[in-house]
Amino acid sequence: MSDSVKYLLGEQDIPKSWYNINADLPVPLAPVLHPGTKQPIGPDDLAVIFPRAVIEQEMSAEREIEIPEPVREVYRQWRPSPLFRARRLEQALGTPAKIYYKYEGVSPAGSHKPNTAIPQAFYNKQEGVKRITTETGAGQWGSSLALAGAFFGLEIVVFMVRVSYEQKPYRRAFMETFGAQCIASPSDRTQSGRAILAEHPDSTGSLGIAISEAVEMAAQRDDTKYALGSVLNHVLLHQTVTGLEAMRQMEMAGDYPDLVIGCTGGGSNFAGLAFPFLGRQLREGGDTQFIAVEPSACPTLTKGLFAYDFGDTAHLTPLVKMYTLGSGFVPPGFHAGGLRYHGMAPQISHLAKLGHIAPRAYNQLECFAAGVQFAKAEGIIPAPEANHAVRGAIHEAEKCRESGEAKTILFNLCGHGHFDMQAYTDYLAGKLRDLTYDESEVAMALAGLPSVS
């Protein structure tokens, strides 16, 4: 049996710039619209909730955006992250395919999220902000921002989707250890939360609701801003540090991916790995396939509409053009909490619409089965979200076994599952089911899409 191989870069190889795919889009993104006037927004409209530097990045078309040195200093704690060739998994599958994965679970929060939490906290601090509000699904984003808040001396308030708050008590303890305040959402702290509770006292919450609460609280105080852990251009930009490293590591391995695979909640870890490769393909040509994997129970890219929609439930955010299941849709409480979002990053939606990204959906049980198979071969227990990428990679490797093709597969193992062992306990005890989403609820949520001429 040949062992799995690790490709490591040195600290001096941490990228000096992030990669902005806006520079290489064949067709520019649709403009972001003001929720009231439905006219394109300008930087001033966003200044209530975001620092200037972040707004500039959100709207930038520069291909390379410099990573500030203090951010690279913090990145050094865990970056560059390792790239592995999963030889033991390949053997277990009996596939001629080569499977590589970029492992982001080495960060202090156990996922890719600190890649953007650190720069966002840095820019807020630089502009004199004292407090940041945010939402979190499974808790990884809240944990990452809590960590960044501790590093940069910022107060952090996290609205955590209630179903995850209850499923993942250790995540809350993690955030509180770093000094953050963690509130179950919907809560009675905001108008948006109280409105939901009045109608649905037992609401399990959703990212859309938690975003409304966090945005509402940020807009109330001058010293408070809001941070989002996915979806927006600047977040995807910060995540490209993974793909840029992976390009060099694939070079070290003497390979180039035929397939790049990632799970997609709001799209940031997938974009982080895929965009540097996809950008090169847009500039120079190539035939790498980019596969975005989502849960069948929250099938934004595979079953949603490409339309203008709100990012949150209470309709406080600007309108963005994206694949969406409707901002009123509350996905069922499956365990990959980080994938329970009604929308998808505009950049990913746009590239999927243009045919450059292929979406795919899998059920919860097949994803856990893949995660267990991966853990046994590679020794890492993936986060339930990451299991979707693992499932995608194994599925492709199995297709290669049938066809005899030796494709090179690269996927993002975006986090470990050490805070998600209750999900594995339930899976191993045979208690998990495949959840289906309520089609009539999606139809209703989609019927309520804002009309934009």
Ligand SMILES: *Cc1c(COP(=O)(O)O)cnc(C)c1O
């Ligand atoms: C947050 C999270 C996700 C989903 O968010 P993306 O923006 O789509 O990456 C997936 N996996 C892990 C481990 C996460 O923490």
